[in-house]
Amino acid sequence: MDNLVLSNIRQRPTRTLISTSGVALGVILVLLMTALVRGMLNDRLRRDQGVGAEIQFYRMGGGTLSASNAMPLDVRYADRLKEIPGVRMVSPYAHYVQNGNTGIGIEMIDAIELEGYSAISNLRIVEGRAFQSDDEVIVDEFRARRGNMGVGSAIQVFGKTMKVAGIYSPQIGSRIKMSLGALQRALSQENKCLGIMVKVDDGVAPAEVARRINDKLPNNHVVLTSEIGVNFGNQIPGIQGFVRAVMGLSLVVSSLVILLAMYTTITERTREIGILKSLGASKTYIIGVIEKEAVAISLIGVAAGLVVARIAAFVIERATTLRLEFHWTWILIAALIGVGAGLIGALYPAVRAANQDAVKALSYE
Amino acid sequence: MASIRPPSRSGYRHEIVEMSAILKTEDLKMIYRVGKVDVNALRGVNVSVAPGEFVAVMGPSGCGKSTLLHILGGLLKPSSGRVLVDGEDLAAMSDAARTDLRRRKIGFVFQRFNLFPTLTAEGNLKLAERIHANGKPSLDAAARREILRLLRLENKMGHKPLEMSGGEQQRVAIARAIINRPSIILADEPTGNLDTENSTIVLDMLRELNQEFKQTIVMITHNPEAATVASRIIEMRDGTIAKER
Numbered sequence: 001m002d003n004l005v006l007s008n009i010r011q012r013p014t015r016t017l018i019s020t021s022g023v024a025l026g027v028i029l030v031l032l033m034t035a036l037v038r039g040m041l042n043d044r045l046r047r048d049q050g051v052g053a054e055i056q057f058y059r060m061g062g063g064t065l066s067a068s069n070a071m072p073l074d075v076r077y078a079d080r081l082k083e084i085p086g087v088r089m090v091s092p093y094a095h096y097v098q099n100g101n102t103g104i105g106i107e108m109i110d111a112i113e114l115e116g117y118s119a120i121s122n123l124r125i126v127e128g129r130a131f132q133s134d135d136e137v138i139v140d141e142f143r144a145r146r147g148n149m150g151v152g153s154a155i156q157v158f159g160k161t162m163k164v165a166g167i168y169s170p171q172i173g174s175r176i177k178m179s180l181g182a183l184q185r186a187l188s189q190e191n192k193c194l195g196i197m198v199k200v201d202d203g204v205a206p207a208e209v210a211r212r213i214n215d216k217l218p219n220n221h222v223v224l225t226s227e228i229g230v231n232f233g234n235q236i237p238g239i240q241g242f243v244r245a246v247m248g249l250s251l252v253v254s255s256l257v258i259l260l261a262m263y264t265t266i267t268e269r270t271r272e273i274g275i276l277k278s279l280g281a282s283k284t285y286i287i288g289v290i291e292k293e294a295v296a297i298s299l300i301g302v303a304a305g306l307v308v309a310r311i312a313a314f315v316i317e318r319a320t321t322l323r324l325e326f327h328w329t330w331i332l333i334a335a336l337i338g339v340g341a342g343l344i345g346a347l348y349p350a351v352r353a354a355n356q357d358a359v360k361a362l363s364y365e
Numbered sequence: 366m367a368s369i370r371p372p373s374r375s376g377y378r379h380e381i382v383e384m385s386a387i388l389k390t391e392d393l394k395m396i397y398r399v400g401k402v403d404v405n406a407l408r409g410v411n412v413s414v415a416p417g418e419f420v421a422v423m424g425p426s427g428c429g430k431s432t433l434l435h436i437l438g439g440l441l442k443p444s445s446g447r448v449l450v451d452g453e454d455l456a457a458m459s460d461a462a463r464t465d466l467r468r469r470k471i472g473f474v475f476q477r478f479n480l481f482p483t484l485t486a487e488g489n490l491k492l493a494e495r496i497h498a499n500g501k502p503s504l505d506a507a508a509r510r511e512i513l514r515l516l517r518l519e520n521k522m523g524h525k526p527l528e529m530s531g532g533e534q535q536r537v538a539i540a541r542a543i544i545n546r547p548s549i550i551l552a553d554e555p556t557g558n559l560d561t562e563n564s565t566i567v568l569d570m571l572r573e574l575n576q577e578f579k580q581t582i583v584m585i586t587h588n589p590e591a592a593t594v595a596s597r598i599i600e601m602r603d604g605t606i607a608k609e610r
Contacts, residue, residue, distance in 0.1 A: 358441075
């Protein structure tokens with residue numbers, strides 16, 4: 001080994017392990033959080049778009065990705081929507097959001113009028129039957145498989161035990177569906193819903209129908225389903241801030257770990273700094289050596305973080321109904337955060353080393 | 366131009382051809398602050414070393430030998446006086462300029478070898494080359510081989526310091542000091558950690574280097590036998606030059 005940077009990394013395995021773990025932790029945090037947000041939203045959006053309704057109609061402030069259980073819209077808007085030219089079918093619906101069945105994340109339950117919803121979406125019961133009472137639900141095949149459920153199984157909704165009456169296909173909307181009437185009664189929101197799905201006539205442009213709805217029913221929120229997935233960060237209030245907070249936290253944690261590890265290492269290697277100075281190494285050179293070491297450690301940490309995040313995502317997806325989606329942009333950002341943390345964390349120890357008194361450093365025991 | 370210097374504070378008088386001095390100090394003083402007490406490590410040292418000269422500096426512990434060597438090598442800045450290295454005044458230079466001069470003109474050999482423990486012998490030499498090259502092409506392979514042959518290190522290049530004897534480590538340290546062909550070698554007790562046999566080998570090599578490459582050597586030693594390889598011996602006492610022979 002004739003390279004000081006690489007030999008130091010190899011010869012100090014504990015320090016290298018701690019430092020790379022610190023960087024990897026930051027990378028894992030960023031990747032998992034963004035993959036989780038992205039995966040859950042995209043999974044949800046794909047399933048919402050799969051319903052087949054071209055237009056979603058809400059009161060202002062509502063939306064398909066809302067995590068609120070509020071039902072601000074009167075179901076009688078459905079009748080008014082049907083009167084608009086180009087509207088073929090409508091189906092009011094609501095959501096109920098509860099904790100995930102594994103304790104991780106959230107789980108959404110669609111409350112629907114099964115007949116209208118099925119007409120729009122081609123939903124069909126593949127096993128069992130439709131819900132017939134307020135304490136019955138239907139689940140999609142994925143949820144049934146992941147939850148080891150079948151017809152007649154018990155499932156927790158609203159904190160009470162309900163029965164799986166049937167299993168449906170395809171996987172559209174939320175993975176658990178119940179009667180809209182049952183939710184209205186449970187939340188004391190008679191004749192209320194979250195939104196109304198609109199299916200347009202064949203050959204009619206959805207945008208034109210949306211314009212007509214806006215004209216007829218102004219001051220509401222009319223969204224083309226095809227546009228729901230654009231710019232996911234703006235779909236949920238506060239998600240951008242949350243992601244930024246995770247990124248900042250990752251940078252700080254990784255930087256601190258690198259700083260402590262490099263500071264300790266530099267103190268241990270005071271004599272070596274003195275030798276470098278006696279050989280004529282400039283301050284820039286010494287800072288460069290230490291920074292190169294930090295970058296090399298960071299790169300190992302980034303690689304380790306990527307691998308661990310991938311494995312963690314696999315495990316999470318297997319154990320829960322959560323979906324994680326990695327994207328190269330976030331991988332790049334996580335890598336930059338990792339390397340940036342290394343550079344920042346090593347800077348103070350590097351400058352301190354470069355400014356050491358050569359004679360004192362040489363006599364350091 | 367030749368001149369005769371006035372006597373130093375120690376009363377010692379030495380003639381030298383001033384223009385040919387590669388190392389020269391004028392009224393060199395060094396005061397350390399230890400707690401609230403000032404310690405006079407050097408009290409007006411005047412010394413000149415001609416190019417290619419091999420000078421041994423002797424004296425009891427605490428007499429200022431190492432301080433003098435560190436100042437000559439630009440590792441320390443004196444409290445007052447001048448230090449001319451090949452005509453350049455170290456005392457008037459910034460830290461960066463002293464570092465640059467050290468890289469270009471000076472090689473250090475230490476009592477404790479001071480090799481990088483994680484690097485092989487070859488790695489230690491290449492590191493010195495890289496620092497010296499400072500972005501420019503480093504020493505050619507033939508020149509490196511010649512130095513290794515001279516120091517009988519051809520078969521030790523893949524070994525790390527802990528895999529070598531003290532004598533071998535010191536030879537690697539010498540190779541590192543001369544790998545960039547500095548005009549001056551400053552050796553601080555190079556045989557202090559070696560047995561008699563290895564001391565003899567190292568001293569013979571220093572003498573050989575001095576003769577073959579005409580490098581100026583200033584060597585600190587406690588050992589009167591080691592000092593005999595030098596062409597001149599300076600004896601220091603209480604921060605001054607007491608005697609020269």
